Amino acid sequence: MSALLDIEDLVVEYPAEDHRGGPAAVLRGVSIAVQPGECLGIVGSHGAGKTTLGRAVLGQAPVASGSIRFKGRDIVALSHPQRRRLDEKIQAVFRDAHGSLDPAATVEAALTEPLRAEHVPAGAAARRVRELLNQVGVPAGAGQRLPGELSGDQRQRIAIARALTLSPELIICDDPLSALDPRAGHALLELLMEVQESTGTAYVFFSPDLAAVRRISHHIAFLEQGRITERGEGGRDIPVPRFGCEWRWPGPDPIPIAPATHQAARWQRFQQTTGRPRRHADGGGRRASGGGGGAVGSRPGARRTRPPQSRRPDGRSRRRRP
Known part of the structure; x- marks a missing residue:
């Protein structure tokens, strides 16, 4: 089976910022292949060149050398009109769905726009929008x-629907x-x-x-500093365990906070073991320092950080006026 997307020895270079040095290579001889209906995963840290590789496939990055073939056709040197006709075959879902959607347009308008550009009748476009919203699990009223x-989750689902x-x-x-x-x-x-299925x-x-x-993913490639360093098989058919040291997705549930009775029992064991009383927040366990009614534990002549307090007849605290 011939590859749907075939990239060979791709090099992407950006001009130097100061215009004094040579161009900076972001991708260096990248070669990957994607078969129809499969998922190729590209793993890499931030700055490894993942976004640049995606932009090169979309025709948005300066390709210095190499080839990008889609269904056997090299798409690197396509003209703008030819590239626009290819957009219906290659789409993208970005990390920032909010930035990729028009904030002044409704969801229905965003999904209808590419259909109207292809001269799809209004009735058929409306049915297609309802079908897409149902497919990505978004309520029909969100249109x-x-x-x-x-x-954020709904916006990302809308971005998938638009793609x-x-x-x-x-x-x-x-x-x-x-x-x-x-x-x-x-x-x-x-x-x-x-x-995908x-x-x-x-x-x-x-x-x-x-x-x-x-x-x-069905297959995985590791991208490091603009180069493919390793390749491997994905775990598409492997169920995700709830806990484990190798898998971090989706991760275990947060550790619950211990109830108050458990905390009280811990303090009781601490007192029995050490013989030291628990210091409460009301200052009962603190040492009072003498001299001039200053703040507890303050040095003579130190600047007072808060005004002294006294108790009202009803037990509530109040601040003394100077």
Whole structure:
């Protein structure tokens, strides 16, 4: 089977900031291949070149050498009109869904825009929008809301729906879980897997989280300082254990706070062992220092940090007036 996306010896260079040195290479001879319907995970720390690689596939990075072939066609030197026609086949989901959505446009308008650009009738476009919202697990009423009225998880789901609008063959997922908490990120990861199984869309999934990449990917490549250093198999069919030292996703539940009775029992054992009484916050266990009614524990002549307090007849404290 021929690869859907085939990248060979890709080099991406950006000009030096001071214009005195040579160009800075961000990607150095990267070669990867993505088969139809599979997910290739790219693992790398921040600054390794993951976003640059995704931008190169989308035609948004300066390619110095190498080739990027989509369905056997080199897409590096495509003209702007040719690139626009390719957008319906290659889409992207970015880490900042709020920044990728128009804050002044409703969700329905954002999803309808690419359909209207392809001259889809209004009725068919409305049905497609309802289908997409149901597919990504967003209530149908969210179509009339603005992106700022949605949660971060819902905005990321809308970004996935917009990427699926024209039924692409490849989606670039640029660390789409980084802005979400672990529980929402895990749910979104499962959603991406369900979407891929139902649509057959191929993914290139970028993330610094190895556990998340192993969960969703069929194959993995490790990107370090602009180079592919290792390759391996993903864990798409491996269930995620709830606890474990190797897997960090979605992580164990937070440790609950011990109840008050448990804390009291700990203090009682401490007193029996050490013979020292517990010091309470009311100052009963503190040593009072003499001299002039100063603050407890203060040195003579030291600046008072708060005014002295006295007790009212009802037991409440009040500040003395100077």
